Amino acid sequence: MDQLTRRRLLAGGVPALGLGAAALHGAIGQPTATATAAAAAPGRAGDHGGGTAGHGGHASFRGGEVDHEANGFDPHEIVRDFDYGKTSKLPDGRTLREWTLSASEQEVEVAPGIKFPAWSFNGRIPGPTLRATEGDRLRIRFVNGGRHPHTMHFHGIHTAAMDGVAGLGAGEIAPGEETVYEFDAEPFGLHLYHCHVRPLAEHIAKGMYGTFIVDPKAGRPEADELVMVMNGFDTNFDRANEVYAVNTIGFAYMNRPIQVVRDELVRVYLVNALEYDLINSFHLHGNFFDYFPTGTSLKPTEFTDTVMQCQGQRGILEMRFPHTGKFMFHAHQSEFAELGWMSFFEVCEPGNRDALCRIEPRKEP
Amino acid sequence: MEARGATGELGRERGGAERRLPGWVLGVIPLLLIVAAVGAFAALDGPGLGERRGPLVEELAVERTELRPGVIELTVRNDGPDAVSIAQVIVNDAFVSFDGADEPIGRLESEQVVVRQPWIEGENYEIGLLTSTGATIAHAVEAAVQTPETDLSFYGLMALLGIYVGVIPVALGMLWLPWVRRIPPSWLRMVMALTVGLLAFLGIDATLEGLELAGQGSQAFGGAALVLIGAAVAYLSLTGVSAWLEGRRQRSERAGASGGSLALLIAVGIGLHNLGEGLAIGTAYATGALALGAFLVVGFALHNTTEGLAIVAPVARTGPSLGRLITLGLIAGGPAVLGAWIGASAFNTSVAAFLFGAGAGAIAQVIVQLMPTLRDDHGRTLHPRAVGGLLAGMALMFATGLLVSV
Numbered sequence A: 001m002d003q004l005t006r007r008r009l010l011a012g013g014v015p016a017l018g019l020g021a022a023a024l025h026g027a028i029g030q031p032t033a034t035a036t037a038a039a040a041a042p043g044r045a046g047d048h049g050g051g052t053a054g055h056g057g058h059a060s061f062r063g064g065e066v067d068h069e070a071n072g073f074d075p076h077e078i079v080r081d082f083d084y085g086k087t088s089k090l091p092d093g094r095t096l097r098e099w100t101l102s103a104s105e106q107e108v109e110v111a112p113g114i115k116f117p118a119w120s121f122n123g124r125i126p127g128p129t130l131r132a133t134e135g136d137r138l139r140i141r142f143v144n145g146g147r148h149p150h151t152m153h154f155h156g157i158h159t160a161a162m163d164g165v166a167g168l169g170a171g172e173i174a175p176g177e178e179t180v181y182e183f184d185a186e187p188f189g190l191h192l193y194h195c196h197v198r199p200l201a202e203h204i205a206k207g208m209y210g211t212f213i214v215d216p217k218a219g220r221p222e223a224d225e226l227v228m229v230m231n232g233f234d235t236n237f238d239r240a241n242e243v244y245a246v247n248t249i250g251f252a253y254m255n256r257p258i259q260v261v262r263d264e265l266v267r268v269y270l271v272n273a274l275e276y277d278l279i280n281s282f283h284l285h286g287n288f289f290d291y292f293p294t295g296t297s298l299k300p301t302e303f304t305d306t307v308m309q310c311q312g313q314r315g316i317l318e319m320r321f322p323h324t325g326k327f328m329f330h331a332h333q334s335e336f337a338e339l340g341w342m343s344f345f346e347v348c349e350p351g352n353r354d355a356l357c358r359i360e361p362r363k364e365p
Numbered sequence B: 001m002e003a004r005g006a007t008g009e010l011g012r013e014r015g016g017a018e019r020r021l022p023g024w025v026l027g028v029i030p031l032l033l034i035v036a037a038v039g040a041f042a043a044l045d046g047p048g049l050g051e052r053r054g055p056l057v058e059e060l061a062v063e064r065t066e067l068r069p070g071v072i073e074l075t076v077r078n079d080g081p082d083a084v085s086i087a088q089v090i091v092n093d094a095f096v097s098f099d100g101a102d103e104p105i106g107r108l109e110s111e112q113v114v115v116r117q118p119w120i121e122g123e124n125y126e127i128g129l130l131t132s133t134g135a136t137i138a139h140a141v142e143a144a145v146q147t148p149e150t151d152l153s154f155y156g157l158m159a160l161l162g163i164y165v166g167v168i169p170v171a172l173g174m175l176w177l178p179w180v181r182r183i184p185p186s187w188l189r190m191v192m193a194l195t196v197g198l199l200a201f202l203g204i205d206a207t208l209e210g211l212e213l214a215g216q217g218s219q220a221f222g223g224a225a226l227v228l229i230g231a232a233v234a235y236l237s238l239t240g241v242s243a244w245l246e247g248r249r250q251r252s253e254r255a256g257a258s259g260g261s262l263a264l265l266i267a268v269g270i271g272l273h274n275l276g277e278g279l280a281i282g283t284a285y286a287t288g289a290l291a292l293g294a295f296l297v298v299g300f301a302l303h304n305t306t307e308g309l310a311i312v313a314p315v316a317r318t319g320p321s322l323g324r325l326i327t328l329g330l331i332a333g334g335p336a337v338l339g340a341w342i343g344a345s346a347f348n349t350s351v352a353a354f355l356f357g358a359g360a361g362a363i364a365q366v367i368v369q370l371m372p373t374l375r376d377d378h379g380r381t382l383h384p385r386a387v388g389g390l391l392a393g394m395a396l397m398f399a400t401g402l403l404v405s406v
């Protein structure tokens, strides 16, 4: 009721105009005092709306978790899922890797009870993490099973015809059509692929993106490797995201943390696929990491606990946890964090990860 | 010949059956047929109309917001055609836990959503209710302040407030009666014109306020139409009541001044107006939008004193008893107390819009009744003094209204 017009009432600070006769003033003195006391009460009861009742730990969804099975993918699996393709040897001795990716349309429960009409590669968001070694020949058959034209545009070095944009090579792939993208895996590093059909933001925001890793010929040190694609969903189509996450489902790793082992090298392939927001970030609690922007150098550029990425930017993080226990990682934009992009690592004693890490039962918030 | 005779007999037979059936049965038969037809249409899912096209239409109106320690309680009503499921709630860009609305909210159903939020006094909160389709229903809480507990002392405070802004000012205004009695008829006509001016201002004000409230509330109950319906209901009811009073008066005595019933009608009209005023004050207080203060109460008192004058003007030439005057004063001022109670405890924008409309309709009816009393010896209604009085009345209301608005 902030719209009382004629009765939008004076809220104090008005000079007494000497209007009231002494008697009237005396008569209204009593209720005024009562009212003032009542108005002051909430302030006294605690500045936080009266106590800690509403704090309740971390931000979370009601209803705990989404139905991963109905979605057809689970961020807990996606995080360690690398797809090396079907390999064979070419006459020149090089490795040929082949994949088939198909675009489709599906409803995804992006937060408990909220269905988002998504577009995806191979029925999952992010799409499969395609992984190759520097110099391999890559052959990606793309089938458009959706109702809109799509493409696959890879970040990397390739010919113009293989760029996956409208008007070049196969151009836009019409519904029901297919094409083959073929190029060499170069340069080594962490890349991504996404649809490149206009309206760009919509095709990407609906879920058409994935990680593309090119390993250096000599490989990288042995590590527990994780893929994290930072994304979000604009569920009400106002070109601003309602839900943020790594690997699509907000708070998924809050409910069930990602388990890692103390002192073991952990490598995170971090990609920012977020639309509508200019930047995104990754912040780690209780630890620091080496950061390799785009993964194209084997020397880290920074030892930090927070990195920022703009749209399409990506980098490799390497860390070892000296302490066991639960450590948060989240966007350091608090807004994104409390809208879903907030997670936990659970650091276990060396040995059997599952036996030594106590998996806490998923409880309702 | 035979055939014709048979037909004639049949006709007579049918006519007889019709006559034998009681009248009410003939009235009920079409009703039953309508029910059967509608039922069949619904059971067959609208044969021939095909599938419903387009996405779900999800509409929720927030009818009431209450703030208690650590929680914000919203009373929402579904005023769209489809059921709405509230899947998640966002407060100031963060998902929050909440209770209520576990099941989809059906059309016109209302539901309490209790959001756990450690709100801070004086700050603004933007609440987004995310539906199962991902749509957002936004609601703003401006300058958060705790909702007063509606206990006995609260009702006492509201009653006191109603008495201060309603009953006492009207009673004070009625103290003009001895003066009004002494002034010559031409001056009395001017006072009556002043009264009409005052009422016209209140009527316009009530209409505008009702329309504004109607815009905020659930649209499913009619929105702005509620204001007009309220006005029509009040106008027609009061017209009926006045006709009845007139008939009774004529039966009991010869034609004379009808000041008594006019005063009663004015009191009822002003009473409805003060009900709305109390409603607004109670709601504003309950939502923290109202800071009570001496200045405010004095402003309302001055503003409403003029209403007392309006009641006594028509009875100036008769000799009303003290008891009758007190009754008139209570009818006009008392509803402010009732309004404050309702507004503070069970405010509903649709009901309030209807009541504001009723206030406007009542005032319109009273103005129509009062107009003949302005007529001078030449039979003119809008003579210079009447026009002066009308304008003065509106100016007075406008000026005193400024005391209670910002």
Ligand SMILES: [Cu+2]
Pocket: A149, A150, A151, A195, A196, A197, A203, A204, A208
């Ligand atoms: Cu596309």
